[in-house]
Amino acid sequence: MKWTLHRRFQNLYFRRLFLSYAIVTIVISLLCGAILYGNAKRAAEDKQERDSRNKLSQVKTYVEELYPGIFKNAFISEILTTMNTANGADDAFTSFYQEYGHNLYQIYRVANHLKTTVSANPGTESVSVYFKNSNLMVDPYAYYKVNAVSPKYGLIAELEQGSLAPDQWLSRSVSYEDKLTDQLLTYIYTFPIQARGGDISGYMFIDIYKDHIRDMLDGLLNSQGEKLLMVNVPQRFIAGSGNIGKEELDRYWMMLAGSPAALTRKDDQLVTVLGGQSPGNDWLFASVQPLVSPFLASSASTNWQAVAIGLGLLLLGLLISYYISVKTYKPVQILLRKLRETNGGLFPAQAQQQNEFKIVESVLSGLNHKVRQLSGELDDNKLAALLGGILGEDEYPEKIRADGRYVVVNVKLRQDNAKLWKAKFRKLSRSNRCEIVERSPAELSLLYFVQEADSDTAALSIREELKRLAPLSPEGGDVASFAAGIGGMADHSEWIARSYEQAAIALRYAFLDRLGPIVEYDTIHNRTEMPVFAYEPLENALRAGDIPAIEQFVDEFALALQRDTLSLEAVEFSLMQITMLLSKVMIDMNSQERMYSPSLLFRDLRQETLRETIAVIRERCLQIGGHIRRRLLHHAQHDVFHKLKAYIDEHLREDISLDTLSEIAGLSTHYLSRQFKEVHGVSFLEYMTNARLERACELLRGDRRSVTEIADQVGYSNAPYFCTKFKNKYGVTPMQYRNSYRVALEE
Known part of the structure; x- marks a missing residue:
């Protein structure tokens, strides 16, 4: 009779089988979804980081090039473009000074231009020009010879010494006559432009207030959640956009003063850092903004398409699970019928109430147990024959290598039976592999596969291992629960029988309780003295x-x-005489x-x-x-x-x-x-x-x-x-x- 969908799901085994495949399908679908979501999230974060880095590049260009360039370009276009430098002997700045350096009208014209520039750019404290050849400084309000008490004397000295690099911002504090102090940023241009060393004819100093940096960064923000920072760690300077509080600014300082290159994603925020890699330029520009979810970054239609594709894949997986369940269930039933016919004695008593796979597992476990039991008995018989020296080399068990090193230990039990003792022995942590041969309910032989090359070291390791199994008998006072004899080292598989004979001799010496319950053959084989008694x-x-x-x-x-x-023979002979x-x-x-x-x-x-x-x-x-x-x-x-x-x-x-x-x-x-x-x-x-x-x-x-x-x-x-x-x-x-x-x- 053909099974219908309803009848299939009425079967407990089929339901469990389908449920297993369905769970696997759902888990795989969820894993795939998680992987896709993770990839989309990383792609969104990478895009956000690229956008942030591009934005920082624009901010850096504006602050370091465009903004100070306003003053430089204005000075050049207003003052220096009128100079004739066609002969190539001097630059425009030098030509201007040589021609008008002593003309008060031209000096006033420069000062007036600087004053106009400062007025046109709010936040600018001052702009001044220094003519190096005449040591003359011109600012919006005066011109004077520079000396040790001049405001920018220190800057000029450092520039001349080469300890201060031009063409970048410099953070400095300025004190006024009323004991007030302002934090300024000074940008220094050289004339001619980018001249160095002896080629420098003069400098332009652009001084702006620190708070003006905040206004500049506010004007460059793209979104409300974005925060911009400008940092110079060696100069201990930090400025941020207006949406950053003082405590938050201190926290960002601790972050950026450490390892700014390692900061990318921290506390669900994207931290992008630019700058600080050019020699002599320590200015960093940082952007901090919340990480954007990939769903928020995508359009609504794209999100609905992704959900629809996921549900479709899940439904397809469930259909495939049903199909596999149907195809898998029939061979299992055939297998169960064959197993019942050939191995009925190993079938569980209540097979109808168990899962088919558990029934198969039970039968196979029983067969495996039987095979291992027969194999173990065969190996034990072979090992016993090997110890007795009646096994040919071509008949050795597979685990016995001809070039291996072995030590045989014979054990005689005084309390436990062999099975209980073996269970205790197998629980020990051992440095060498060991095979156990049960010779009688109270006698065993242990074949150690020795790693150590030295026989004394191997014997000591085996002795310490056996000591952990030799507690004193509570009934027998100081009598150990077993006695053991340790044979000599067998450097070849052919000498295992000799090690076994030595272990048997050493075990007999356990009779001399002064030697203890564990006796090594190497410690007793040289005993030859016979006692002399008058009875x-x-x-x-x-x-x-x-x-x-x-x-x-x-x-x-x-x-x-x-x-x-x-x-031992001498002791036994003396005991026999008495x-x-x-x-x-x-x-x-x-x-x-x-x-x-x-x-x-x-x-x-x-x-x-x-x-x-x-x-x-x-x-x-x-x-x-x-x-x-x-x-x-x-x-x-x-x-x-x-x-x-x-x-x-x-x-x-x-x-x-x-x-x-x-x-x-x-x-x-x-x-x-x-x-x-x-x-x-x-x-x-x-x-x-x-x-x-x-x-x-x-x-x-x-x-x-x-x-x-x-x-x-x-x-x-x-x-x-x-x-x-x-x-x-x-x-x-x-x-x-x-x-x-x-x-x-x-x-």
């Missing part, structure tokens, strides 16, 4: 239930593991009497950090020692052996035999020997050797005496024999043991 004192303390000795050993053990030269020792003691104790549950026996002691692991080991040691101590307290021999241990500790320097201890304990030698084996797990001789060597370790750590003196102190009169026994037990000589302990304290 027998701990075993003896555990078997004897000696809590202070246990505490002391664990403290020394924890301090030794904090050294910066120890590798764990095996604890297991051995618990198994021995359980073989005699069931003291520990199997869950305690086989529980793993390793924690997230070394500090936490030491705390668990301390707790386990104290737990074992406490059990044994409570068990021994139930036996009568505990007090005896405690007494014997104290005696042994005090008399290690002496030769202590089993017979001596039997007398002190009041027990038989055979029974005491068997009890030593049961309680301490070693024979009496082995116990004495261990006690002497443990005491020697204490003296080596805290005493400055020589090895020979310490050997004698613990009961060894033969120092080499003491060193042999010490090395057999601890694997190092006494001096090596002392030096190793001092190095650990210094670090």
